[in-house]
Amino acid sequence: MLDFDAGKYAAFVWPAYGLTAIVFVLLIVDTLARARRWRRAAERGESEADGDDTAS
Amino acid sequence: MSGFGVLLRRELALSWGRGGGPLLALAFYAATATLLPLAMGPEPARLAAIAPGSAWLALALASLLSLERLFERDYEDGALDLLALGPAPLELAAFAKCLAQWITAGAPLAVLAPVVAIALGAPPSLAPMIAVTALVGGIGFSFCGGIGAALSLGSRRGGVLIAVIVLPLFAPPVIFGAGAIDAYAAGLDWKTGLMLLSAYSLETLALGPFAMAAACRNALS
Amino acid sequence: MIAALANPRAFMRFSRWAAPTLGAIAAVLAAAGLWLDFTARPDYQQGYTVHIMFIHVPAAWMSLFVYGCLGVASFLGLVFRHALADAAARAAAPLGAGFTLLALATGSLWGRPMWGTWWVWDARLTSVLVLFLFYLGYMALDAAIDDEARASRACAILALVGLINLPIVHYSVVWWNTLHQGSSVFRADGPAMPLSYLAPLLTLTLAYMAAFGALWLVRIRSEVWRRRAAVLALRAAG
Numbered sequence: 001m002l003d004f005d006a007g008k009y010a011a012f013v014w015p016a017y018g019l020t021a022i023v024f025v026l027l028i029v030d031t032l033a034r035a036r037r038w039r040r041a042a043e044r045g046e047s048e049a050d051g052d053d054t055a056s
Numbered sequence: 057m058s059g060f061g062v063l064l065r066r067e068l069a070l071s072w073g074r075g076g077g078p079l080l081a082l083a084f085y086a087a088t089a090t091l092l093p094l095a096m097g098p099e100p101a102r103l104a105a106i107a108p109g110s111a112w113l114a115l116a117l118a119s120l121l122s123l124e125r126l127f128e129r130d131y132e133d134g135a136l137d138l139l140a141l142g143p144a145p146l147e148l149a150a151f152a153k154c155l156a157q158w159i160t161a162g163a164p165l166a167v168l169a170p171v172v173a174i175a176l177g178a179p180p181s182l183a184p185m186i187a188v189t190a191l192v193g194g195i196g197f198s199f200c201g202g203i204g205a206a207l208s209l210g211s212r213r214g215g216v217l218i219a220v221i222v223l224p225l226f227a228p229p230v231i232f233g234a235g236a237i238d239a240y241a242a243g244l245d246w247k248t249g250l251m252l253l254s255a256y257s258l259e260t261l262a263l264g265p266f267a268m269a270a271a272c273r274n275a276l277s
Numbered sequence: 278m279i280a281a282l283a284n285p286r287a288f289m290r291f292s293r294w295a296a297p298t299l300g301a302i303a304a305v306l307a308a309a310g311l312w313l314d315f316t317a318r319p320d321y322q323q324g325y326t327v328h329i330m331f332i333h334v335p336a337a338w339m340s341l342f343v344y345g346c347l348g349v350a351s352f353l354g355l356v357f358r359h360a361l362a363d364a365a366a367r368a369a370a371p372l373g374a375g376f377t378l379l380a381l382a383t384g385s386l387w388g389r390p391m392w393g394t395w396w397v398w399d400a401r402l403t404s405v406l407v408l409f410l411f412y413l414g415y416m417a418l419d420a421a422i423d424d425e426a427r428a429s430r431a432c433a434i435l436a437l438v439g440l441i442n443l444p445i446v447h448y449s450v451v452w453w454n455t456l457h458q459g460s461s462v463f464r465a466d467g468p469a470m471p472l473s474y475l476a477p478l479l480t481l482t483l484a485y486m487a488a489f490g491a492l493w494l495v496r497i498r499s500e501v502w503r504r505r506a507a508v509l510a511l512r513a514a515g
Contacts, residue, residue, distance in 0.1 A: 002315040009325040009390050016329045016386040020336070023375050024488070030371075031492045031499070038502035045509030203438060207431050211421035221414040221435060224407045225442055231449040239456055252452065256445065267438050274430040 059144045060152060067156030070129070071122065078164040085118040085165055089172040104177035108186060108237040111173035115165055115190055116226050119197035122161055123222075124215045126153055126205040127272060140276055150268035151261075154202040162194030185240040189233040189250065195257040199264035200225040206271035228256050285361055285501055292494040299491035306484035313477035327474065329387040335482040336379035337401075339489060340408060343373035344443070346493075347415075351436035354429060360504070361497070363429035366436060367419055368496035372489055374412035380405050400450040407446045411439045425504075 006013045072078075092110050093103055130136040139149045169190040170183035178186070204222035208214050236249025314331045347369040354362035384402060385395050396402065415432055422428035470478070 002312070003318070004315065006325045006328075012386045012390050013325060013328050016332060016383045019382050020332050020379055023379050027372060027375050027492060031495050035495050035499045035502070038499045038506060041506035042502040042509070045506045045513065048513055049509055207418060207435055208421065210427070211418070211423075211431075213421055217417055217421050220410075220417050224411045224414065224439060224446070227403075227407050228442070228445045228449040231446075231453050235449075235453045235456055242456075244456060248452070249456075252449070263441075267434055271431060271434050274427055274434070277427065277430075 060148055063144060063149055063152035064156060067152045068159060071153075071156045071160045078161045081118045081121050081161045082164055082168055084121055085114055085168055085172065088114040088117060089176060092176060100177050104179075107173050107176035107178035108182055108241065109234045111169055111176060111178070111186065112190070112193075112230065112234050112237065114172065115169050115194070116197055116230055118165055119162060119194065119201055120215075120219050120222065122157060123201040123205045123218050124208075126157060126202055127209055127268075128205070128214065131209050131272075131275065136272060137276060140273060146269040146272055147265040150202060150206065150265040150272065154198045154261075154264065154268075157202070158194055158198040162198050163191060166190035166194050179241070182237060182241055185237055185246065189236050189253060192250070192254050192257050193229045193233040196229040196253070196260045197226065199257075199260035200229075203260075203264055203267045203271070206268040206275070209272065209275035225260075229253060232256060283359060283361060288361060289498065289501060292498050296491050296494040296498070299487045299494065303484050303487035303491055306480055306487060310477050310480035310484050313480055317473045317477055324390075326387055326390045329383055331474075331477050331481055333380065333383035333387050334478055335485040336376050336383055337405060338482055339485050340373060340377035340380045340405060342486070343369050343376060343489060344408060344411075344440075347373060348436055348440045351433035355433040355437070360426075360429075361501070363426075363433065364500035364504075365493070365497050367429065367432060368500060369493055370412055370415050370419065370432075372492055372496070374409065374416065376485070376489075377405060377409040377412055381409060398450065399454060400447050403450045404443060404447040408443060411443070415439070 089111065092114070096103060096106070127136060130139065140146050142149075166187055170186040173186050174180050174183060201218070201222055203225065204218040207221060208217045211217060232249055232253040236246045236253060239249050240246035310331075314328060317327070317331075319325050319327050347366050350362050350366035350369065353359055354366055381402075384405070388397065389395050415435055418435055419428050419432050422431055
């Protein structure tokens, strides 16, 4: 059903798919890591601010 | 228009007095042109084929040289603030700066360009065409370069940053100019290429100052 | 809808469900697209390399689409001085650069077996290359300016200048190629495409667009959090 026999073109086709996969993975990982980092920073800032408010 | 005259005279004095006028750009141009045969190998036929194109390219690079200081000096000593607030629009000041840069650096480079091309092996018959395209294209390089210089104001890594920003903008004049020279050499229609180059240069001349002024105001804010 | 999204809170509420949804849609479409891709019979003309076309064309399309999004966001940010639009523009750039890189690389890998050359200076490829340079310049400018508001405005100006420049570059190479009539035309679409090719192509294109949507929304969310964190830190310090 699924045709994976690339024959002589294997050296071109699979690197193309491999590179695409790598770039997507990098973009996804970077995006999610960034989101996690700044979300934590914002929440930390908020809890500190709340802490200050209740303290004062 | 006397306001513009004052601005232009000031810019001419600044850019001419700065580091020996066009000498730096000319020296850089000659130096890059010298490196080319060293890189490509001295075989005359091969050099001759790429001579006009490489002369043109080296010209584009040499135009980048004095860009960093185009706005920066005024930015640092507060003159840019005065220009922004003054009676003349900032766009006019930007226009004057780029025009002065073209007069003091671009035009001398355009004079040197055919010499460089011939030294690299181009046929001397191409000389007038190379000079004209360099002169017209130089306007595009100055004004596009000005956009890059204005955008990089107040940032780190000015010089390299300007080059990276400006290179996509240099692509059309490089293509049109080199194409026109090629067409002239091959006896084909070179007028279209020259017209396209002129159109591009005129466009940068007309629109560039607006982008530059916006960028300057941004940097001053 | 755009006006409703303009409010950061509204945007965060919207993106909270929209981003994962788009991500899920992207995953499903990618799976379906890849299945359609590898069940399509290669024709005698293109051979197996047609499978590269299925991931090259979406990448090339996305590089331009993201560029358009970046341009619109820059324009809105510049004209309305809207921080969220600014953030959206700057968030789109790395994604656009990624797609452009893929377009160039897969195009090269497709061109070598198909047309015998890794690269050809035709209008389409050269424009994509210049577009890649633009993305790099844009990201460099963004990184070089410390003040966020100033960086946004400078990048927005650059984006608008670049937006005008790209069609000119494209046309300049078209013109240049008419001079050198010998150069082969690098046709990414080729002759009329059979349905068995159109299906995976469209599916994968939609998958790429959904993926971009999801990633873009998440990146903008990161920006919102980053600003919030910065403001809170300032308040705590002061």
